[in-house]
Amino acid sequence: MKAFVLKEPGVVGYEQVPEPVLTPYGAILKPVAVAPCSSDVHTVFGGGSRKAPNLVLGHECVARVLEVGEYVTDFVPGELVAVPAITPDWRAKSIQEHNFKHASAPFSGHQLGRTQPGVFSERFLIPDADTTLAKIPEGVSLEQALMCVDVVTTGFTGAQNADIKFGDTVVVMGIGPIGLMAVAGAAHLGAARILAVGSRPLCVKTAYEFGATEVLSYKDGDIVKQVMARTDGIGADSVIICGGNDEVFAQAIDMVRYGIGTVSNVNYFGGTGNLPFPKFSGGRGMAGKTIRTELAEGGRARIERMLSMVKYGRIHPEKLVTHHLNGLDQIEDALYLMRDKPADLIKVMVTME
The missing domain is CATH 3.40.50.720 (NAD(P)-binding Rossmann-like Domain)
Known part of the structure; x- marks a missing residue:
């Protein structure tokens, strides 16, 4: 399948990558809307820890469920869901010590587009659907839901701390x-x-x-x-x-x-x-x-709380989306927009269907 990847530091492009393999607790999803983040810009152009060759980028996404594993109980194929940018391994031992972001290793909560394939592809895997994916309330728009998965929760994390x-x-x-x-x-x-x-x-x-x-x-x-x-x-x-x-x-x-x-x-x-x-x-x-x-708060419960703030009119994060593009082929342009920050830009959303 086609994906937008980090080929080497400072170099991005489109490659054919392996299909995701379904896990018993997991879900395979198709992106519906994605947004490149400043973190993607840092990953590509800013150095940092070494990444795997042809790493699929991206961690801000609203997606449609395609398949679910045998032990998934709360989500079904066809459902539209918000995918948190921070996806802790809720089965790691240190979760019981309330170490939700660095439980098994430093930054282990930030896996998408870092230590596991991200969301800038035709399909992707979330290994633990019931603890990770977030239900989108009726009346919440695509722009609003997309902003909640990272931008809203990160800003609110800063305020809470x-x-x-x-x-x-x-x-x-x-x-x-x-x-x-x-x-x-x-x-x-x-x-x-x-x-x-x-x-x-x-x-x-x-x-x-x-x-x-x-x-x-x-x-x-x-x-x-x-x-x-x-x-x-x-x-x-x-x-x-x-x-x-x-x-x-x-x-x-x-x-x-x-x-x-x-x-x-x-x-x-x-x-x-x-x-x-x-x-x-x-x-x-x-x-x-x-x-x-602090790294941003993530996980299903957190993002569903952020979505509730939107549903009841407490915040209006759709104001952040200033640019709209369409199609997987436009993600590269969206990334460069986030890097170059033209005067009329806050966030760019790329729709995929």
Whole structure:
């Protein structure tokens, strides 16, 4: 069957790959809508761990069930489902220790398009359907469901790990798709003031629609100084890092409050080496600032909760989909759109049927 693959670092293309083999608890699915992610861009162009030759890319997908294994009870052929980007092995021992994202190895929850074939193909396998696939409620659109499988859950993960309380001041660094959903998540968790950091006009407009009270730009000067000036020198209660280079990690520590502040990171920092830790704003190691670094929450229950937020009108992630393409052959163009980020782009959806 045909699939869009990583041939070697920096080189992608279409290849014939083996058909998926059904497992007793698994399901074989046909993609209906997919979306390349910034993580796919990092995988292809940003280095990182070595990947298998001709690895099928992709982890954002709404799909139709083609076949189910003999032990699958909750899904049937023909059903349209949301496929979470994070698919933990729920049978791994460390799941019982609540290690849902790194249970059997580092990043073991992030398997699609990384350690197992992804979704950018004519058909693909999910090894454990009942614990992984998510039911799509009536009335939820294809765009909405597709955004929930990764972008919504990742942004909300950033907000949840920021320890936001009613009335807090929160900074969201980066207002691409993930940052915009972190803004929405922070608003729903009770943040009174949300300072979003970004400059692309479409993203600025959308940040206000999702709940930002102010948008700050690096073009207007040092972002730490801007935040500290707006908080009377105290700093933000929480900072959520959703984009940027290595420098933003130190900036987040600089601008979060002493004693009770939390930095929540869901940003991918490519390459090797070290992230900077500022000694002074870090209290020379004694500032009482909490730093949390998390992979997105995944699995069936999580994504069905995100879909419920959509069904009942709490969030409107369809606003993120600015570009529509059609057909497996268009995935390469969609990937380059995500890499090059034209001014009118937030997310691109590729429909497959």
